[in-house]
Amino acid sequence: MKILLTIKKKYISPRFDLTSEVLVALCEDHQILGNPRTILMTRPSSEELCALIIKERVNTVVCGGIEESHLQYLVWKKIQVIDSVVGPYSEALKAVTGGFLTPGIILPGAKQRSKEE
Amino acid sequence: MKLTTPSPLEKIATIEILNSVPHGVIILDAELRILEINSFMEVLTGFANSNARGVYVDYILRSNIDNNGRKFREVLExxxxxxxxxxxxxxHHKKISVHFTVSPLMVDSGTPGGLLVFIEDISAQESFDRKRRSNDGVQDILGLSPKMQEMFELIPVLAHTDASVLITGETGTGKDMFAEAIHNTSKRSRHPFIKVNCGALPEALLESELFGHAKGAFTGAVKDKPGLFRLAQNGTIFLTEIGDLPLSLQVKLLSVLDDKEFFPVGGVKKVKVNIRIIAATHRPLRQLVKLGEFREDLFYRLNVLRMHLPPLREREGDIRLLLDHFIRQFSVPLKKPIKGFSKKSIEILTDYRYPGNVRELRNIVEYAVNICQEKKIHEESLPKYLFSPQTDPEDVTMEEQRPVETVSLPQTIQSVGKTDTSPVLVSDGWGAVEKEMILDAMRKTGGNRSRAARILGWGRTTLWRKLNRYGLN
Incomplete structure (x- = not known):
């Protein structure tokens, strides 16, 4: 299973349309395979991000707030979208591979952000 | 407001107050962590107050304004x-337009201990405005004054029918824009909007332009020409400066209005048209009718629906609005960081009477933006003529009309037909002053009419007409 997380520094990016960095990870039997890779977008764009998700053949997208049209598009493309996730992407990645990440969840690490982040 | 460990009673009172506000409210600490969000915000974000507490605001708010809390930190600083x-x-995955108001919350020491973020949902207002603007077709016309609001309200009424409209008003009041707005709002909006300046073309050419001509009708007519009336089929034809339409063409126009058909120049076959006519003029048509310069029957035929646009000096508050609009319009392409006008400049500009109305104001701002080298436009950057004593535009209009009224009828008609003489001129009074102004502007610009017209605050057509009137052409 291929997972894509929209990220901002160490956290899940609050908004899908303003995301300029994504993390792509491969997962098998609740385990992450190899090292996840980050992809930098040339500019934040929902359309370009959707195109990247399709091109990368992603199965699950983990993101923050996402607009209805893009959500529906990804669902139509049979991609699972777990949106409105708040917290560090490392925790989100663990939770999604463990199968217990749900939309609208605030992960424990969300309240421990250091000042410079 | 105290932010440090409030007593349970204070806390209950605070959240009760916040929940009673019909807008989103968030209270943050100095680290930009959420202390409280009200129930309106809970509904908007989908996060419960209890869960959101302690989370950094940008992750809950999901706004486009705050890049890692930079703007909020600026407020704190x-x-x-x-x-x-x-x-x-x-x-619910909807992107909605909101208005943020971020205020610092001071603690006892006089330093900011947190922030209060007030979020107002303006999406309904925005969509209403957008809908209203697109419905009216008036998105390019600016005006908040009561007189302009009356005009805006008139547009859908005029657009609803196919009757002829006569738009009157001083030069530069936006007659063309209103005509286009009426067309865009009408059911003919999918069809052409053709504008014809009746004062800009010689009589022979105008007839051919309006009604077209058949091949061989005159020397040079090597093929059939459809004419603007036929090009405007199913749409609107806008005849601007209708007061300058020659008498012979007025007859033909009247027959088109009555029968919706006409013969092209040299043509033998009648052409049927389905068009709506909007006419505009800055000249007093009723007086021209009295003087025999304009046909009475055509006047009444055109004057079915009337729209009189107010001059800028009667539009309360619109001068500031337009100044701000044009300063933005001109400073952006020139990449000038001009923030606005100085207090003195604003005084001068709001006191000025604007005989050339919005066009003149636009030219003044364009001049000032080009000249200004500072962040604010001071009076030195304004055109010099603003500082000379002004003639009341209403007096000017009357002065302009007075000589026409005083001359005998045959003379006046002759003066329309032959533009070289000036029997309508008086040797002194406004006519002489205006002539002198034109000569002065032409001298300054080395004979360049476009620039001279800009200096005078007129359109090129107006200058051309006045040059003819004073025999300067």
Missing amino acids: SVECLSVAGDIITQ
């Missing part, structure tokens, strides 16, 4: 309120 428009993404 400057201790000044911030008011900014932006958008957020709601729990």
Whole structure:
């Protein structure tokens, strides 16, 4: 299973349309395979991000707030979208591979952000 | 407001107050962590107050204004309120336009201990405005004054029918824009809007332009020409400066209005048209009718629906609005960081009477933006003529009309037909002053009419007409 997380520094990016960095990870039997890779977008764009998700053949997208049209598009493309996730992407990645990440969840690490982040 | 460990009673009172506000409210600590969000915000974001507490605001708010809390930190540092428009993404995946007001919350020591973020949903207002603007077709016309609001309200009424409209008003009041707005709002909006300046073309050419001509009708007519009336089929034809339409063509126009058909120049076959006519003029048509320069029957035929546009000096508050609009319009392409006008400049500009109305104001701002080398436009950057004594435009209009009224009828008609003489001129009074102004402007610009017209605050057509009137052409 291929997972894509929209990220901002160490956290899940609050908004899908303003995301300029994504993390792509491969997962098998609740385990992450190899090292996840980050992809930098040339500019934040929902359309370009959707195109990247399709091109990368992603199965699950983990993101923050996402607009209805893009959500529906990804669902139509049979991609699972777990949106409105708040917290560090490392925790989100663990939770999604463990199968217990749900939309609208605030992960424990969300309240421990250091000042410079 | 105390932010440090409030007593349970204080806490209950605070959240009760916040929940009673019909807008989103968030209270943050100095680290930009959420202390409280009200129930309106809970509904918008989908996060419960209890869960959101302690989370950094940007992850809950999901706005486009705050890059890692930079704007909020600026408020904490400057201790000044911030008011900014932006958008957020709601729990229902909708991007909505909101207005943020961020205020610092001071603690006992006099330092900011947190922030109060007030979020007003303006999406309904925005969509209403957008809908209203697109319905009216008036998105390019600016005006908040009661007189302009009356005009805006008149547009859908005029657009609803196919009757002829006569738009009157001084030069530069926006007759063309209103004509286009009426067309865009009408059911003919999918069809052409053709504008014809009746004062800009010689009589022979105008007839051919309006009604077209058949091949061989005159020397040079090597093929059939459809004419503007036929090009405007199913749409609107806008005849601007209708007061300058030659008498012979007025007859033909009247027959088109009555029968909706005409013969092209040299043609033998009648052409049927389905068009709506909007006419405009800055000249007093009723007086021209009295003087025999304009046909009475055509006047009444055109004057079915009348729209009189107010001059700029009667539009309360619109001068400031237009100044701000044009300063933005001109400073952006020139990449000048001009923030606005100085207090003195504003005084001069708001006191000025604007005989050339919006066109003149636009030219003044364009001049000032080009000249200005500072962040604010001071009086030195304004055109010099603003500082000379002004003639009341209403007096000017009357002065302009007076000589026409005083001359005998045959003379006046002759003067329309032959533009070289000036029997309508008086040797002194406004006519002489205006002639002198034109000569002065032409001298300054080395005979360049476009630039001279700009200096005088007129359109090129107006200058051309006045040059003819004073025999300067």
